[in-house]
Amino acid sequence: MPAEPSTKATAWAIFDRIxxxxxxxxxxxxxxLRSGETLSYRPDFRVxxxxxxxxxxxxxxxxxxxxALALDVWLSYELRRAGFHxxxxxxxxxxxxxxxGAIANLLDGLPQKERQLIEHRLRRSMKGVAGSSASILGKHYMKQVDVVMSDWDTGPELLISTKRMxxxxxxxxxxxxxxxYGDAKNLRLRHPLAALGFVYGLRSTILTSEPDKAEWLIDLLAKLGTEDxxxxxxxxxMIDYEAEAAESPDKEVDSVESAETDALFEIVDVETAAVDEALAALPDIAIRHDTVPPALQPARFLATxxxxxxxxxxxxxxxxxxxxRACAAED
Structure with a gap:
């Protein structure tokens, strides 16, 4: 009998289709986009x-x-929109x-039969070559990083950590x-040239349920981006939705630090019909740009x-x- 897909495997199938x-x-x-001398970045918020x-x-x-993985998938999608490989x-x-990338290029150049054999080995045992999450050595300790651009000949070029609450x-x-803050110091001290970023996903109910906490947190996030x-x-x-999220009330978990055990790859099939059904029934989500200061806007972040x-x-x-970037359309 084929394995039943886990929640994460099902999510990946839907994410990939989107x-x-x-x-x-x-x-x-x-x-x-270009408006006169001003160059700007327009994120795909629909996705x-x-x-x-x-x-x-x-x-x-x-x-x-x-x-949290939803944010990671979107950021990697946006970096591909920006033209990165x-x-x-x-x-x-x-x-x-x-x-x-060297392994991806090798696979692309192989005959189909040989490629399938090597991909099978990658999925089963070669943890040092491929994986489901990236760990980067900082100055003092290894840190799992959610969105990464890196290769053997360059080392890390971009590192983005995400949190969701x-x-x-x-x-x-x-x-x-x-x-x-501690993770930023750890990574920046070993990789000073890498573009280092932090994205915080926050449900908008904090604005009414705990306005003082929201004000403090937004201010702290803005200051977090001003350290040299x-x-x-x-x-x-700022995520706005009506439905109650399925929350674990006492624990927040990163996308790469999930309590759900990950194999190197989860080799399961999620039926196309199930993905189609999910896409047709996705709940309505809004992004509250009006409550986010200019220094924390996602468009500015992605451009930077x-x-x-x-x-x-x-x-x-x-x-x-x-x-x-050079061929930016006129706004």
């Missing part, structure tokens, strides 16, 4: 709203890692989610920010991260990202 539909045949829209609806549709608690941005849009604001908000030796950019995604990677790299690298 992203694939947004980029038919792998062709992404160009996010860059983000769909991705954020998946954990609600699946009734997935934070312990599955699925709610699909295999160089992790999580990738297909299994394995983490795999160096839908409830228990008073109990957990300070802890999440304090952890992120910490994050280059910080973003706040993409520009930093491009600007500190040799002109021979990231050619498609450079071309897309």
């Amino acid at each position: 992203v694939a539909d947004a980029a038919p045949a792998g062709v992404h829209s160009n996010p860059w 983000l709203r769909k991705l954020l609806g998946v954990p609600l549709y699946l009734d997935a608690p934070s312990t599955t890692g699925v709610p 699909p295999d160089g941005v992790w999580p990738r849009p297909t299994d394995p989610r983490i795999m160096p 839908d409830s228990s604001f008073g109990k957990n908000a300070a802890n999440r920010v304090e952890e992120s 030796d910490a994050y280059h950019a910080v973003a706040l995604v 991260m993409a520009n930093r990677v491009i600007d500190i790299s040799p002109v021979t690298r990231h050619r498609e990202a450079r071309r897309r």
Whole structure:
């Protein structure tokens, strides 16, 4: 009997379809816009709203890692829209989610039969070559990072950590920010040239249930992005929805630090009909831009991260990202 897909495996199948539909045949829209001398980045919030609806549709608690994973999938999708190589941005849009570009190029160049054999070995045993999450060595300790651009010949070029909080604001908000501050120092001290970012997903109910806590947290996030030796950019995604999320009230979990045990890959089939049904029934999600200060807007964050990677790299690298930025459409 085939294995029943876990909540995370089902979520991945729906995430992958949303992203694939947004980029038919792998062709992404160009996010860059130009108005006079001003260059700006326009995120695809339509895709983000769909991705954020998946954990609600699946009734997935934070312990599955699925709610935070929606942010990771969107950020990696946006980096591909910016023109960075699909295999160089992790999580990738297909299994394995983490795999160096050299291995992806090797697989692409193999005959189909040989490729299938090597992919089978990758899925089963080669943890040092591919995986479901990325761990990066900082100055003092290894840290799992949610969205990564890295390869053997460059080392980390971009590192983004994400957190998601839908409830228990008073109990957990300070802890999440304090952890992120320490992680930033740890990673930045070993990888000073890498673009380092932090994205915080927060349910908008905090604005009415705990307005003082919301004010304090938003201010703290803004300050987190002004340290010279910490994050280059910080973003706040204010998530607004009516349905009650399936929450684990006493514990918040990162997408890569899920309490649900991960194999290297979960080899299961999620039926196409199940994905179609999910897409037709995704709940309505809104993004509250009006409550987020300019310094924490996702558009500014994505522009800062993409520009930093491009600007500190040799002109021979990231050619498609450079071309897309140079060919920005007039707004």
